[in-house]
């Protein structure tokens with residue numbers, strides 16, 4: 001499509017009309033994301049999270065996926081967000097900023113921000129620039145915006161990481177480094193401090209690792225409510241065999257494969273006669289374990 005012969009007036013008018021359609025489509029997309037979230041469809045399709053699904057299956061870049069999730073979640077409480085995005089009064093970056101700030105404020109103050117305050121904030125953001133919105137939101141919520149964590153992957157595969165800590169978090173880190181100063185040859189180098197701590201955690205918590213001390217493997221939380229504990233040596237075998245979440249979408253064959261918050265699941269639940277034998281056990285991530293249990297519980301009521 002060549003636009004070389006289009007008049008200036010038409011070029012401007014066409015672009016405006018295209019952008020208006022883009023906003024309409026965005027509103028539709030957000031409504032779809034809300035429904036995907038409500039149904040937890042991403043779990044059914046073999047993804048460990050909504051973010052995982054939007055980046056790997058839908059094809060959004062990380063930032064684009066996160067902004068849409070933020071907007072969709074804010075619209076759960078304040079559906080007006082969608083209309084305001086569609087009309088162009090506010091944009092996705094502002095909504096994402098607001099949702100992140102609300103989340104941070106709720107964590108700090110340990111209280112929920114009510115729907116009316118959220119709505120007031122959205123109304124104040126109308127037709128403001130992004131930097132004006134930053135000032136407005138941080139003042140209204142009395143918070144300081146944390147810089148995003150930055151990771152840069154370099155050509156030798158090393159990684160540069162930039163994180164902002166709160167004062168209290170930083171004091172804890174300094175204390176940790178001080179305590180480790182005797183255990184490490186170059187105790188003041190943060191990369192070595194973090195590696196040392198990582199090794200300790202991996203030794204203690206990595207369930208797929210071969211461990212010799214039985215005390216290092218904790219009882220898994222079983223949402224099936226199995227009273228009879230799975231023997232520790234069986235747990236180890238399961239984690240070593242499976243390594244990651246084994247949930248698979250029956251239609252596409254897509255396996256979750258998440259290595260986050262792994263738990264042991266009974267394929268046939270204990271309450272319907274399932275056993276603690278190896279072949280009835282598998283590793284699932286916490287999200288799939290919970291969801292599979294919900295499906296089974298619902299089915300059993302039918």
Ligand SMILES: [Zn+2]
Pocket residue numbers: 047048245246247256257258284285286287288
């Ligand atoms: Zn999973």
